[in-house]
Amino acid sequence: MAFEIRKIRSSQGCKKLVREREEYFRLMDQGVSSREACRIVGINRRTGKRWRNGTNPTKKRPAQPALCVRAERVISASRRLTLEERLYIADQVWAKVSVRRIAAALERSPSTISREIRRNRHPTNGQYRPHAAQARAESRRPRPKPAKIAENSELREYIQERLGRRWSPEQIVQHLHRDFPDRPEMHVAHETIYQALYIQGRGELRRELAKALRTGRARRKPRRQAQQRQPRYRHPMVMISERPAEVADRAVPGHWEGDLIIGKDSGSAIGTLVERSTRYVMLLHLPNGRGTELVRDALVEAVTALPAHLTRSLTWDQGSEMGRHHEFTVATDVPVYFCDPASPWQRGSNENTNGLLRQYFPKGTDLSVHTREDLAAVAAELNGRPRKTLGWETPAERLHTLLTAA
Structure with missing residues (x-):
């Protein structure tokens, strides 16, 4: 009932x-x-x-x-495997009993048994010895564990030197594996580097190195929603839906994404161009503002300096600075495709690059003070960073390969 x-x-x-x-x-x-x-x-x-x-x-009622x-x-007498259980596991492994049968006899999960055998067997001959397994398990039990970066001065200096060069933790980790392939003590996860920077009281890296990260923050922060894009202008546009399919798969070089990064009080700007295939970056010098004529002239100057096979198309958002996009196309024979409103992911490479550039040009600063030589130096440094999406090659190396082949 x-x-x-x-x-x-x-x-x-x-x-x-x-x-x-x-x-x-x-x-x-x-x-x-x-x-x-x-x-x-x-x-x-x-x-x-x-x-x-x-x-x-509480004040109103007792406990x-x-x-x-x-x-x-109760599955077992202890949350951890005991020595008696390890003795039983060793006997059954010697008798070639399956992991599931061992787990059923001990009323343990099969994953517990398989993990125990995998982690605590002899590192050279692979035999499972119960007393040695018990010793290994007890040695891993104490908390807190000593930090790998804190104990290894060579590893710490390697990480700090590359953080000073504005490398990301993931780029550092990949090059640790490349530079020290046979030294596991020099291998860490990128999260280990973040923890060493972020956690107060436990950080093994210099706290000022957090400023070298792309965000410049010394603590994690939840992501915010993207701001609304400016309304589209009236001049006819060719939308991204009409862009050739070869642009989307990044197989053919010469297709660029562009945008502006804005300075203090929207009074200054720097133009950014990113090649979709190589992630090569070019910066446009706009010392006198971001009017439509100024942006048009800067784009024409940058595009005409490139080889013809590297100037196939340009993808931009619907910002007002591209009001003379048709004049740019006439001057360079490069079509311009516009993203949908409030869709920054349609220019993902450029958005990512703009975030990287904020390390050099922080928000709320006057961008007009930077000279053309300053922009060239920043672009060269950014193009010299290894990229995961390029198999840890640099954009400069990938572009050089294309130019050599051509």
């Missing part, structure tokens, strides 16, 4: 919910989840939680002990 929820739903005052509590624990003993048991007996989930775990004392009386399912 199904449990009937009481019809009077008002507060019970001093009356105890005896029937509800008994039915709640009966359902829990049958393996029903706490959420479902609360729904069946008609109580709040917090009430069920208080019954199971008890409550701490209440846990009322959960159902028997806990």
Whole structure:
């Protein structure tokens, strides 16, 4: 017979919910989840939680002990494998018994047994020895563990030197594997580098090196929603949906993405161009503003300096600075394709590059103070960074390969 929820739903005052509590624990003993048991007996989930775990004392009421009386399912005498269990595992492994049969006999998960054998067997001959396995497990147990970067001065200096050159942690990790292929003590995950920079009191790297990261932040921050794009202008545009298919797969070089990074109070700007195939970066010098004529002239100057086979198309957002895009196309014979409104992911390479450039040109600063030589130096440094998407080649190396082949 199904449990009937009481019809009077008002507060019970001093009356105890005896029937509800008994039915709640009966359902829990049958393996029903706490959420479902609360729904069946008609109580709040917090009430069920208080019954199971008890409550701490408050100003209005004393502490209440846990009322959960159902028997806990005990898989083993300990949360960790004991020496006796390891002795049994060793005997069964020697007898070539399957992992699942061993797990069933010990009432353990098969993944626990397979992980135990894999992690604690002898590193050279692969044999599983129970006493040695117990020693290895106990040696890994102490917390907190010593940090790898803190203990290895050579590794720490390697990381700090490349952070000073504005390399990302993932770029550093990949080059550690390349420079020290046979030295596992020099291998770390990129998250280890972030933790060494971010965690207060545990950071093994100099805290000022966090400024070398792309975001420049010394702590993690949740991502914000992208800002709304400016409304489109009236001059006819060729939309990105009409762009040739060869542009999307990045197989053919010469297709560029462009945008502006804006300075303090929207009073200055720098133009950015990124080649989709090689991720090669070019910066446009705009010392006198970002008017349509100025942007047009800067684009024409940059594009005409490139070989013809590297100037096939340009993809831009619907910013007002491209109001003379048709004049640019007439002067260079390079078609311009426009992204949909509020769709920055359609120029993903350029958006990513703009984020990298903010290391050199922070938001809220005057960008007009940078000379043409400054922009060339920044572009050269950025094109000299290894990229994961290029198989850890640099954009400059990939572009040089294309030019040599041509």
